[in-house]
Amino acid sequence: GAGVSQSPSNKVTEKGKDVELRCDPISGHTALYWYRQSLGQGLEFLIYFQGNSAPDKSGLPSDRFSAERTGGSVSTLTIQRTQQEDSAVYLCASSFSAGVSETQYFGPGTRLLVL
Amino acid sequence: EDQVTQSPEALRLQEGESSSLNCSYTVSGLRGLFWYRQDPGKGPEFLFTLYSAGEEKEKERLKATLTKKESFLHITAPKPEDSATYLCAVQANTGGFKTIFGAGTRLFVKA
Numbered sequence: 001g002a003g004v005s006q007s008p009s010n011k012v013t014e015k016g017k018d019v020e021l022r023c024d025p026i027s028g029h030t031a032l033y034w035y036r037q038s039l040g041q042g043l044e045f046l047i048y049f050q051g052n053s054a055p056d057k058s059g060l061p062s063d064r065f066s067a068e069r070t071g072g073s074v075s076t077l078t079i080q081r082t083q084q085e086d087s088a089v090y091l092c093a094s095s096f097s098a099g100v101s102e103t104q105y106f107g108p109g110t111r112l113l114v115l
Numbered sequence: 116e117d118q119v120t121q122s123p124e125a126l127r128l129q130e131g132e133s134s135s136l137n138c139s140y141t142v143s144g145l146r147g148l149f150w151y152r153q154d155p156g157k158g159p160e161f162l163f164t165l166y167s168a169g170e171e172k173e174k175e176r177l178k179a180t181l182t183k184k185e186s187f188l189h190i191t192a193p194k195p196e197d198s199a200t201y202l203c204a205v206q207a208n209t210g211g212f213k214t215i216f217g218a219g220t221r222l223f224v225k226a
Contacts, residue, residue: 004158033214042119042202043159043216056211091158098212100147100166106158 002026004107006092012113013082021077021110025094032075033093033104034067043091049075050098082114117142117207121217128193128224136188136220138203148186150179151202153219159202162188193224 005024013019025032031050035043045059049069060066064082069075079086089109095102118141128134140148147166151159163172165181172179176197178189188201204216 031212035216040218042121042218043204043214045213045215048212050212056213059213093158100206100212101164103161103164104214105161108156108158 004092004094004105006090006107006110008110009108010111010113012115014115015084016081018078018080019082019112021079021090021112023075023077023092023094023107025073025075025092026105027073029094029096029105030072031095031098031102032069033095034075034077035091035093036061037089037091037109039088046077048098079112082112084114087112087114117205117215119203119205119215119217121201121203121220123220124218125221126223128190128222130194130224130226131192133189133191133193135190136201136203136222138186138188138217139184140186140203140205142205142207142215144208146206146208148181149204149206149214150177150186150188151204153200153202162201190222193222195224195226198222198224 007022033048034046047067064080067077091109093104093106095104120139122137150162153159163179168183170181176191180187200219200221202219204214
């Protein structure tokens with residue numbers, strides 16, 4: 001069975017451009033999480049989905065960040081008008097359901113560099 | 116504010132030299148504490164979940180313990196392949212399923 005996949009694996013963009021990052025969770029997993037990891041730092045929670053709804057958007061750094069999930073599967077994280085401080089690795093994880101006993105399985109991440 | 120602090124930032128060991136990594140946490144009611152391993156260029160890999168003080172879990176050379184304020188990841192007789200960053204994370208009872216991570220401990224094991 002395939003694990004969590006993310007695309008693109010690397011993205012270089014210019015300041016001010018919009019970017020879309022994609023996450024394909026493990027089939028059958030209803031919960032999906034987005035995190036950001038800056039160089040040498042731990043993971044920063046951004047948002048999680050249970051099905052298609054996002055009960056907790058508190059981690060989104062600004063209104064330039066948005067995320068959606070359709071069909072209870074693929075999710076897209078969109079960053080508008082990118083800034084240099086948005087440069088980081090964006091990690092996606094999925095779990096069977098949203099619960100503390102449910103293991104989160106992580107994808108390999110998308111490395112975003114904003115010039 | 117819920118917070119996770121890991122120490123040391125980096126740890127260098129000789130093969131076979133046992134040691135412990137620390138994770139101190141402050142949460143408004145602990146729902147669960149997690150340990151992950153992260154290799155360079157990869158996403159974190161789940162190791163353990165601990166739910167209540169006094170709980171212990173083991174996997175090969177790793178043993179995780181939990182108190183009301185901190186968790187330890189004990190590494191017994193480490194091997195070079197144990198070299199990685201070890202991340203600690205928590206979920207609070209009042210935070211939905213938001214997971215808060217520490218900055219990690221980078222472990223280097225030399226043969």
